[in-house]
Amino acid sequence: MTKRGYHHGNLRQALVDAALLLIEELGPTGFTLSEAAKTAGVTPAAVYRHFEGRDDLIAECALQGHAIFADLMEHAYASGQPSALAAFEATGRAYLAFARRFPGHYMAMFESGTSVNATPQLAAAAARSRDVLERAAIALSQHIAPEKRPPPAMFSAHVWAMSHGVVDLFARGRPGAAAPFSPEDLLEAGIGIYLRGLGLIGPDA
């Protein structure tokens, strides 16, 4: 916090952190600038020294999220190399890990009403993480017989969709969907079965 008397020290980041906490609790729509200011121990008006307004604050949360996310994805991808399969699987796991470790960021990124194209910066940050998964998909697709190879963009979309679905339905306190599996196991098994369907894993693995 580094609070030093009258001046705050690093209010900008403190506001982002507060916003992320509130977004995690209430969702991006339920989040309020005033509450974020209060959480950071500051008057609502002070927010305007650092952000243009409510939307700008949310956008910054999403932006930071994309940066972290892309880093995680890239790291996961690298950790699986040189095996294209291991790299691909690692990115899938990284997706879920990110959603669990940074729920506020995740919701700001994927459940905010604001477009990813709101600012060029945001678009660039979002493109980076998308590209990692797509690169992993392209590398992996080399191992599928060309005539039955689906477009890489398609199976990266599949993994993205299943990961997102698992997060949204099972990795939060979602009611009525309390499956007797951990989201991690669910996703791991799901992606495993999917990759087997692509002929990338042996039938008994």
Add this chain to the structure above:
Amino acid sequence: MTKRGYHHGNLRQALVDAALLLIEELGPTGFTLSEAAKTAGVTPAAVYRHFEGRDDLIAECALQGHAIFADLMEHAYASGQPSALAAFEATGRAYLAFARRFPGHYMAMFESGTSVNATPQLAAAAARSRDVLERAAIALSQHIAPEKRPPPAMFSAHVWAMSHGVVDLFARGRPGAAAPFSPEDLLEAGIGIYLRGLGLIGPDA
């Protein structure tokens, strides 16, 4: 509408319809009771003749959604019988079809903050649709060799998650994720690959 002078005729349903439209546009969090009343051509206070308040109105939207959804799922399941595989695939398609045809209902059901356990009625309605998919999964799992058969609840969860993910990421005006495939194709292909991974479809089908 059946508007007959001073009295409305069927205001209750008109309010539900208005709410569904607004939820579709703004999400359940952004939806306001006042706007729904105005859309139905009525004073906000009139809503209280038919609902306990804002939350009750949203709950009714979700309830009607679950009823429609369960009907669709049951119909789809029946249409695929007696083939367990065809029945299962049909329920997957029905999921997406419902989300596209009834986006307001879908969002009220799955993106509202309110718990599915809010009322016994709601819980029962939600259980019905979940059970259809699980029943389909159980029937299908008979065709997998017992020793490598995952729990039916698990692969019904996988299909549920992928369907939801496709809807949430690709079936709406979601930015940055504009894949060059229709959500229908994406889901169809995804489930196909998944089922192949389970050994339920031949490797060349």
Add this chain to the structure above:
DNA sequence: TGTACATCAGTGAACGCGCGTTCACTGATGTAC
């Protein structure tokens, strides 16, 4: 068929509230001398 009346669905004014945003201000900080 015509009149008196009970019902009750919808009105409209009012409420308290928290929101996002603005504005003139104040006072702590760090620098120049």
Add this chain to the structure above:
DNA sequence: TGTACATCAGTGAACGCGCGTTCACTGATGTAC
């Protein structure tokens, strides 16, 4: 080291707004006679 001063981060009061909800009311409807 001590003093004068510019900077600018945060204050606090105020705004207009739309929200959900309440309340006494009104007037259209349908029934009893």
